[in-house]
């Protein structure tokens with residue numbers, strides 16, 4: 001039995017975007033005999049030839065008559081990126097790890113939380129990268145604070161080769177250095193140990209190698225002028241602490257008050273009377289001249305995401321986005337705002353609104369606000385991102401002890417669980433994967449904790465519903481949002497196995513992800529870059545597939561390709577959503 005409900009556009013509605021002719025054949029039907037089993041809500045083109053470019057939502061009920069009026073202009077018709085559109089119409093691509101996971105565990109147990117790994121000396125080789133990809137890395141992050149562009153270029157090439165040769169779809173995120181104050185690179189040493197009471201010199205002078213004992217170079221010229229005797233100097237937000245005891249020209253002598261290990265280029269902050277001192281360094285540009293060169297490098301290399309450190313305002317994001325749009329033909333590099341400063345918290349909503357996603361960069365954030373305020377800031381950032389429909393990454397020190405030890409602390413597991421419970425889109429490894437001794441084990445912990453906590457919360461139905469405000473500006477946007485929230489609700493109520501979404505730009509897929517449905521979301525897109533970008537979003541399993549405007553044929557093709565690969569089977573219950581036609585269909589896999 002096939003049932004559908006038709007909905008047409010009323011003539012009295014205004015259309016904010018007017019590239020599409022307004023349909024004129026408006027009819028209204030009573031809704032009758034709505035079948036709970038097989039409902040098809042689909043978009044059809046109006047029978048009016050003048051309205052032929054304006055698909056309308058059509059919820060049909062097996063010809064028995066139908067419905068109220070809802071819909072409108074096609075949305076999400078922003079030009080899809082031209083490059084890399086799948087040409088072979090008879091194939092489907094999904095990354096090898098997901099395919100294995102689907103076959104082994106079935107739909108429901110797939111991991112919803114995405115995993116980002118920082119690549120460093122411990123993981124830059126082809127085999128190490130492959131091990132991370134096999135372990136579930138969705139995004140590889142390169143941090144331009146460290147290493148040379150040549151070094152990063154080789155990492156990018158290896159990840160790309162891995163994707164091509166081994167069937168992964170790992171995306172690449174480039175993270176800028178930013179112009180905050182940090183230490184030099186320790187002259188090649190992997191770390192420096194400061195002991196209680198030791199006197200160290202922090203200086204803006206460059207030293208000849210080898211680095212003089214207990215001497216640290218500082219990147220910020222105004223350092224010696226800005227600090228005062230008595231200030232507290234924090235390395236990496238307090239991993240090591242010093243007290244400033246004397247200033248001698250460019251050299252600042254400090255006594256270690258909290259011993260610890262200092263890593264190359266660690267962040268430095270100084271505090272006076274319990275407050276962070278932000279003197280002239282607060283005026284430093286968010287994107288330094290070196291960052292601009294790195295950004296050019298990222299654009300040339302075609303990275304998928306650029307994460308901007310120490311974002312202070314929305315303007316810098318807008319500026320960068322237009323810079324990228326002008327520089328790269330496809331302008332499909334997503335810009336991630338790193339929330340790690342007081343200013344970024346002050347302007348949180350605007351910054352996130354302007355960005356394509358955000359990172360809770362707890363390392364530096366914890367150096368700028370009291371540590372005990374970091375958890376509430378995290379919760380708030382995760383919530384704002386979800387409301388504004390932007391992916392959010394929770395980063396730093398998730399499994400810090402695993403840099404040295406093969407098992408995490410219980411507290412670390414609890415922290416990871418909390419981020420998963422908050423339903424952040426992604427978790428990130430930093431030092432654990434960049435220079436730790438157990439990168440694969442750390443990734444395995446993130447993976448298993450994510451799957452376990454997701455399942456637990458799903459089964460217990462413990463998630464509080466989150467108010468999701470409208471994010472789009474046009475009526476058409478509202479329809480897409482309504483369709484996605486209805487589809488997600490139906491999926492939960494009907495206990496469907498998967499949501500399918502056919503999406504050109506990825507927008508509709510992200511709207512579905514935002515609803516955090518119980519079942520996984522198979523996102524079909526024809527563009528490689530869109531597919532890679534969807535890798536960062538909660539619950540989305542991105543597939544590359546060429547598809548048409550004909551949903552019947554898209555579905556048939558998808559079913560047969562996925563069945564042939566053993567990823568779905570007859571009888572599975574699926575809800576399909578399309579951004580091409582603004583439709584919802586419910587069906588069993590034939």
Ligand SMILES: Nc1ncnc2c1ncn2[C@@H]1O[C@H](COP(=O)(O)OP(=O)(O)OP(=O)(O)O)[C@@H](O)[C@H]1O
Nearest residue numbers: 118119120121143145146147263264430431434435
């Ligand atoms: N490309 C690299 N080369 C050498 N060491 C690296 C590299 N990337 C990371 N590391 C090491 O791993 C540690 C953690 O890396 P990560 O980039 O996550 O932290 P971070 O430098 O504190 O981040 P951020 O500067 O963005 O706040 C670094 O402190 C550094 O020691």
Ligand SMILES: CC(=O)C(=O)O
Nearest residue numbers: 361362363364395396
């Ligand atoms: C990731 C990062 O930049 C931080 O935590 O500070």
Ligand SMILES: [K+]
Nearest residue numbers: 145175176177
């Ligand atoms: K950085």
Ligand SMILES: [Mg+2]
Nearest residue numbers: 340361363364
């Ligand atoms: Mg940082």
